[in-house]
Amino acid sequence: MHKSLERSRSSVSSTPTNAPEERHSVSDTFYTSQRKGSHVFRVRLDETGFTLERESPSGGTVKGQTVKICDIVGARCVRLKKSSRSLAGCACVNPGTPRATGGKRNTPSKCSIASREEYACNGGDASAYLYLFAYVLKKKSFRSSVHRERTVLTLRFRSFDSFEDNMKEAERWYRALCWQLQRTLEPIFVTPDAKRRRVLVLLNPKSGAGNAREVFNLQVVPVLNESEVPYDLFVTKHSNYALEFMGTRRLEDWCTIIAVGGDGLFHEIINGLLRREDWAKVMPAISLGIIPCGSGNGLARSIAHGYNEPYFSNPVLGASLTVISGRSSPMDMVRVQLQERVMYSFLSIGWGLISDVDIESECIRMFGYQRFTIWTLYRWANLRTYNGRISYLLAEPTAEQPAAKQSEELSRLQSSRSCNLHLDKLASDSYRRSSDLLPQEFEDVISLETSINQSFRSRCDSWLSGGSRRSCYYSISESIYHSLADESEFTQAANSDQELQYGPGSSLPPLDEPVPDHWQVEQGEFIMMHAIYQTHLGIDCHFAPKALLNDGKIYLILIRGGISRPHLLSFLYNMSTGTHLPEKNNEFVKVLPVRAFRLEPHDNQGIITIDGERVEFGPLQAEILPGIARVMVPK
Numbered sequence: 001m002h003k004s005l006e007r008s009r010s011s012v013s014s015t016p017t018n019a020p021e022e023r024h025s026v027s028d029t030f031y032t033s034q035r036k037g038s039h040v041f042r043v044r045l046d047e048t049g050f051t052l053e054r055e056s057p058s059g060g061t062v063k064g065q066t067v068k069i070c071d072i073v074g075a076r077c078v079r080l081k082k083s084s085r086s087l088a089g090c091a092c093v094n095p096g097t098p099r100a101t102g103g104k105r106n107t108p109s110k111c112s113i114a115s116r117e118e119y120a121c122n123g124g125d126a127s128a129y130l131y132l133f134a135y136v137l138k139k140k141s142f143r144s145s146v147h148r149e150r151t152v153l154t155l156r157f158r159s160f161d162s163f164e165d166n167m168k169e170a171e172r173w174y175r176a177l178c179w180q181l182q183r184t185l186e187p188i189f190v191t192p193d194a195k196r197r198r199v200l201v202l203l204n205p206k207s208g209a210g211n212a213r214e215v216f217n218l219q220v221v222p223v224l225n226e227s228e229v230p231y232d233l234f235v236t237k238h239s240n241y242a243l244e245f246m247g248t249r250r251l252e253d254w255c256t257i258i259a260v261g262g263d264g265l266f267h268e269i270i271n272g273l274l275r276r277e278d279w280a281k282v283m284p285a286i287s288l289g290i291i292p293c294g295s296g297n298g299l300a301r302s303i304a305h306g307y308n309e310p311y312f313s314n315p316v317l318g319a320s321l322t323v324i325s326g327r328s329s330p331m332d333m334v335r336v337q338l339q340e341r342v343m344y345s346f347l348s349i350g351w352g353l354i355s356d357v358d359i360e361s362e363c364i365r366m367f368g369y370q371r372f373t374i375w376t377l378y379r380w381a382n383l384r385t386y387n388g389r390i391s392y393l394l395a396e397p398t399a400e401q402p403a404a405k406q407s408e409e410l411s412r413l414q415s416s417r418s419c420n421l422h423l424d425k426l427a428s429d430s431y432r433r434s435s436d437l438l439p440q441e442f443e444d445v446i447s448l449e450t451s452i453n454q455s456f457r458s459r460c461d462s463w464l465s466g467g468s469r470r471s472c473y474y475s476i477s478e479s480i481y482h483s484l485a486d487e488s489e490f491t492q493a494a495n496s497d498q499e500l501q502y503g504p505g506s507s508l509p510p511l512d513e514p515v516p517d518h519w520q521v522e523q524g525e526f527i528m529m530h531a532i533y534q535t536h537l538g539i540d541c542h543f544a545p546k547a548l549l550n551d552g553k554i555y556l557i558l559i560r561g562g563i564s565r566p567h568l569l570s571f572l573y574n575m576s577t578g579t580h581l582p583e584k585n586n587e588f589v590k591v592l593p594v595r596a597f598r599l600e601p602h603d604n605q606g607i608i609t610i611d612g613e614r615v616e617f618g619p620l621q622a623e624i625l626p627g628i629a630r631v632m633v634p635k
């Protein structure tokens with residue numbers, strides 16, 4: 001969608017007042033000229049957004065429309081270039097749209113600004129333009145679901161004879177918009193001089209179908225550019241790259257860390273952060289985001305679900321808007337004590353059926369997300385049971401589990417000693433800004449941009465690349481990272497710390513000591529145990545409908561051996577809609593909101609997963625760390 005309006009020469013009636021909010025509200029009269037006649041619009045920008053009201057010839061309002069401030073991502077002031085050659089790359093020139101000739105100057109089409117400018121520019125046009133980018137919620141028909149649609153609103157300023165004066169006017173509107181947008185951002189996303197702070201992007205080129213790089217360049221970069229969010233991009237080179245990166249780099253320059261990949265990459269990021277000496281300082285100062293490119297994408301789906309953000313129409317667009325929203329929420333994490341090590345988890349811990357499906361179905365990865373359905377049916381037909389003991393501390397106090405005892409245990413959470421003595425040992429050498437990069441190091445960026453398809457190029461306006469505030473660190477091919485730091489030292493630094501305790505400490509007794517008396521116990525044969533703290537395990541698995549990002553609860557879901565196959569099939573089938581859980585716990589299926597639990601398998605082998613990644617088989621215990629991380633959420 002593209003709307004363009006021209007400012008009338010006759011009306012110069014902005015509304016300067018003294019109140020700060022009012023000073024940043026601007027309004028004026030614009031008009032559109034169409035074949036059927038011209039229309040006059042009153043346009044206002046204030047804290048609610050952009051309001052356009054079409055005037056009737058008698059001066060009343062015929063039609064009004066508001067583009068909400070929460071849907072607007074940014075704007076640009078531009079001058080159209082003079083030569084028709086340079087217009088080929090101009091904003092809104094859609095290669096698929098035939099250009100109007102000079103004689104059609106007053107016939108705006110979807111991308112008509114450029115068409116008219118070609119004529120006008122040749123005649124020495126002094127207009128300045130303000131392009132405003134928004135992603136508005138739309139519903140195509142009664143039956144279709146809501147989706148976001150890109151909208152470009154264009155205001156043309158030509159009241160004055162000189163371009164400079166018109167540009168001043170356009171910039172006044174631009175500044176007002178920036179001010180209004182900035183009001184919607186939380187302070188951690190803004191620099192002292194009122195600019196957007198930088199974000200760090202970690203991209204796993206191997207996640208999901210292996211197209212994370214293309215997804216990022218084609219779908220995420222345009223949104224980052226439109227919103228003028230400066231970013232630094234690192235492409236992971238191997239498994240655990242993100243873990244090492246997060247554990248050893250200086251992070252002060254970044255306010256957000258975006259994982260472009262799957263839940264496995266996000267898991268590495270949080271574990272890297274929590275292995276830092278300064279984790280307690282870093283965690284509240286940084287917000288995490290995810291662009292779903294993996295095969296599971298449970299976290300991205302859970303965040304969208306929690307905020308009613310459309311997901312299926314365009315998951316990457318929704319997630320891109322979320323990571324630039326400037327709004328964050330605390331998120332619970334779970335500390336998991338395994339026999340030999342500690343891990344931190346944001347999604348789930350599994351034993352039995354679902355973990356088997358997750359890991360065993362790797363061999364049919366070529367089926368994409370369908371691999372889970374195929375393998376679930378296979379496992380259902382060849383059902384296994386597992387023997388073990390599960391002890392837990394309920395989240396809601398009961399008669400047997402008094403509240404005082406619970407809070408006493410949870411208040412014992414404390415930070416452990418530092419383990420990361422090498423923190424930033426390498427950072428001062430390896431961290432560089434874009435201006436330091438050699439031209440050939442940018443070639444990758446340029447080629448990636450120019451290899452994009454036509455439909456994208458029409459959106460990736462030429463002035464965006466010219467004025468881009470991006471800097472890129474690509475570790476692909478001739479890695480910049482490699483050229484700046486000795487990797488063996490980097491790896492050594494990370495490995496040497498691996499054995500040490502790090503991150504938030506535990507409030508639980510050691511794994512080899514008995515659980516407290518007031519904990520409850522389930523033991524015997526199980527089909528599965530799955531502990532989850534987000535609503536969705538995957539895009540199509542609404543596993544814990546009541547879970548919230550920050551409710552301080554682990555949802556422990558148990559299925560006992562002896563469950564009938566039709567009952568189990570109905571459970572598995574209904575997982576996609578979240579209707580699989582019984583309203584009241586029964587003999588075979590139990591849902592237990594807990595704060596901590598311990599799993600002691602009695603078999604010698606089996607599969608245990610944490611956030612979908614396989615870990616060593618054996619006893620473990622887990623406890624909730626309420627709101628210890630921050631995640632980006634939709635506006």
Ligand SMILES: Nc1ncnc2c1ncn2[C@@H]1O[C@H](COP(=O)(O)OP(=O)(O)OP(=O)(O)O)[C@@H](O)[C@H]1O
Pocket residue numbers: 204205206207208209236237238239240241260261262263264265266268293294295296297298612613
């Ligand atoms: N450059 C790389 N080469 C190989 N493996 C990598 C690389 N970067 C990261 N990895 C590993 O790939 C694993 C899976 O990545 P990721 O989670 O991004 O995708 P996925 O498994 O397809 O998605 P999901 O976890 O949602 O199912 C991670 O555990 C990470 O350790």
